[in-house]
Amino acid sequence: MGAGELDYWSDPETVNTIGAARQAFAIGAARRLEMLGDMVERFEDGDEVLPGVSAVLTPGHTPGHMAFAVAGDSGALMILGDAIGNHHVGFEAPGLPSGSDQDQGLAAQTRLALLDRIVADDMTVVGYHLPGGGIGRAERMDGAYRFVQAG
Structure with missing residues (x-):
């Protein structure tokens, strides 16, 4: 997963800054990423x-x-x-x-x-x-x- 995307959805503050309409999405994304843990490999633009x-x-x-x-x-x-x-x-x-x-x-x-x-x-x-x-x-x-x- 792209490093910026991974950092954003893993950040506990995202749920507070994303806006009410997308809070459930942020909560779900964070849960899924936590479940995946070390299985997710980070990459950068151009990799x-x-x-x-x-x-x-x-x-x-x-x-x-x-x-x-x-x-x-x-x-x-x-x-x-x-x-x-x-x-x-x-x-x-x-x-x-x-x-x-x-x-x-x-x-x-x-x-x-x-x-x-x-x-x-x-x-x-x-x-x-x-x-x-x-x-x-x-x-x-x-x-x-x-x-x-x-x-």
């Missing part, structure tokens, strides 16, 4: 977590959220996690705040930087909340982006 898979810090949805860049013979791939929650806001209006993000301003900055990287590096994306199985590409479109499903 290779598996051969060819590098952690990419994408904060905002949560403080230490990570995406993962995968290098391969047929091109690069970015596993988005929750850095981009849906194609409407995430691609078409990436600078807008999203209620699913803990730090909405930081999440918007992260989305913009992540999409810039994805387009610049011509990466395939895998997004858990994207349509059509969540695999596709990002293209620049009218000052924003669009998600193009793999097909």
Whole structure:
């Protein structure tokens, strides 16, 4: 687990600072992490977590959220996690705040930087909340982006 994320959810003060709507989530996360104990391995931004898979810090949805860049013979791939929650806001209006993000301003900055990287590096994306199985590409479109499903 990313070091920043692990530290945040393990911190006993998180439940007092996360806000009432997310307190139950914080309590559950802390309990699960305590149960896992030493089974959790910490990694940092840029660390290779598996051969060819590098952690990419994408904060905002949560403080230490990570995406993962995968290098391969047929091109690069970015596993988005929750850095981009849906194609409407995430691609078409990436600078807008999203209620699913803990730090909405930081999440918007992260989305913009992540999409810039994805387009610049011509990466395939895998997004858990994207349509059509969540695999596709990002293209620049009218000052924003669009998600193009793999097909």
